[in-house]
Amino acid sequence: MSVTEVPVDEVSFLLRFDRRRRETTVSRLTDPVEAETAYDRAERELGRDANIELVLVTAEDLETIRVTHASYFTGQTVRMVD
Numbered sequence: 001m002s003v004t005e006v007p008v009d010e011v012s013f014l015l016r017f018d019r020r021r022r023e024t025t026v027s028r029l030t031d032p033v034e035a036e037t038a039y040d041r042a043e044r045e046l047g048r049d050a051n052i053e054l055v056l057v058t059a060e061d062l063e064t065i066r067v068t069h070a071s072y073f074t075g076q077t078v079r080m081v082d
Contacts, residue, residue, distance in 0.1 A: 014035065015069065
């Protein structure tokens with residue numbers, strides 16, 4: 001399934017984990033094209049930094065992401081960004 005085929009009831013979340021700061025930043029994106037664009041931009045800007053991990057995931061809600069990607073939410077600061 002491509003990002004443009006995401007079901008209407010699902011939302012994309014861009015997760016950025018900074019190993020140095022032990023911080024996960026979460027951006028909630030409702031438009032699939034905007035989500036892919038944000039991920040591509042983050043990859044260009046931060047992709048070469050070995051201390052930054054980026055992932056774009058899609059689910060019905062953030063609680064689902066907290067379960068499926070628990071390592072991003074355990075033992076570090078979590079920040080929500082609009």
